[in-house]
Amino acid sequence: MQFQEHINISNSEQVKYGLVDSFKDVSNVLLLDGNTTETDSFEWILAVGSVDEISIGMEAAFDALQNFYDKHKDWIFGSLSYDLKNGLEDLKSTHPDGIQFPDLHFFVPQYLFVFKDNQLAVHHHESQKAFDLDVLSRVFEDSGIGLNSSIKHRVAKKNYISNVNLIKAHIQRGDIYEMNYCQEFFSENSKLNTLETFKRLNTISKAPFSCYYKVGERYLLSTSPERYIKKVGSKIISQPIKGTRKRGADLVEDERLKIELYEDQKERSENVMIVDLVRNDLSKIAKKNSVKVDELFGVYTFDQVHQMISTITCEVEKQTTLKEIFEATFPMGSMTGAPKISAMNLIEKFEKTKRGLYSGAVGYISPAGDFDFNVVIRSIQYNTLNKYLSFMVGGAITIGSDAELEYQECLVKAKALFEVLDQNHAR
Secondary structure, three states, rough: OOEEEEEEEOOOOHHHHHHHHHOOOEEEEEEEEEOOOOOOHHHHEEEEEOOEEEEEOOOHHHHHHHHHHHHOOOOOOEEHHHHHHHOOOOOOOOOOOOOOOEEEEEOOOOOOOOOOOEEEEEEOOOOOOOOOOOHHOOOOOOOOOOOOOOEEEEOOOHHHHHHHHEEEEEHHHHOOOOEEEEEEEEOOOOOOOHHHHHHHHHHHHHOOOOEEEEEEEEEEEEEEEOEEEEEOEEEEEOOOOOEEEOOOHHHHHHHHHHHHHHHHHHHHHHHHHHHHHHHHHHHHHOOOOOOEEEEEEEEEEEEHHHHHHHEEEEOOOOOHHHHHHHHHHHHHHHOOOEOHHHHHHHHHHHHHOOOOOOEEEEEEEEEOOOEEEEEEOOOOEOOOOEEEEEEEEEEEEOOOOHHHHHHHHHHOHHHHHHOOOOOOOOO
């Protein structure tokens, strides 16, 4: 990318959404918004247009990604579907997929906008003309989300409860220790103003790994609080989330819920199982004795929920490739369970919707080979071609799980999604 100009910005929110709106007719658009929490590299970054792109299925996907990066050695942005697992292991995904995001999609943008410390850096690809800076004065006017249909359950509550108990029976038999079980909420024949919806969701959630992502006629509106994996030089960082509590009605209740989360033995058990799984994944590509748990059971507060987050790091050799890192760690353990392959087989048995991009990852790779990817959770997906809207929520099922409480936790995680879509919680 060629640097064009630095511009002092006092109205970041207006510029951010105005820019995205100005590219509404462009096929590839990705806004990564750290909501001021990711200040080491940017507060938000917007990649638009496509000089080159790759959009493929699951077979040899990471080989293709490696070749695409090696070809360009430039900024590339994109996504990894959960169902790439089928190309890594003897697994399958046969459930309906109303959204139909590609299994792997990456693009080299025509234009790149990086905002940090009240300055917007504008870049354009060497093959493109300079960006017209007059567009920065465009004002995005929120005209409402436009949703014209109601949200339905893919799985009735009684069936969810029954499935949790059946999963616990598998745990009792020793088939697995933990499984991430998810359910879908959806709407058919729906209309949705995607940018308005994302703006509202991003405003009330302010999550550190939020993104607005457009690939053709498919959209992801995500306010994810979770990092899948980050690489800076030779250092790899993974930060799985396991453990959730709602926010309190006042400061006293809020603090009580944080302490309750930190001390909850079931939540700790869930968290440590996934920490061990991540440690094992990283050990496949790490330098000897470099895998470390930097933080265990950290409790972090977001606008909608408290989360228990652990941080695991390692060092890799200089010659370690993108392909090797992704193949060793994908999909992320927080969205599968343990052991990973057994858990993924049971996920296919008990869930009714193909996960697709949900519980996959969205992010970027830099020219130097550094990268940062989120976990696609707390997200709305929408396909304008078939007018299908979907969001999924779930949680870790362990031997200590109470099915009713697991269901209520799903609703806590989906609270902001229901609120933005102006829907009552499902009962």
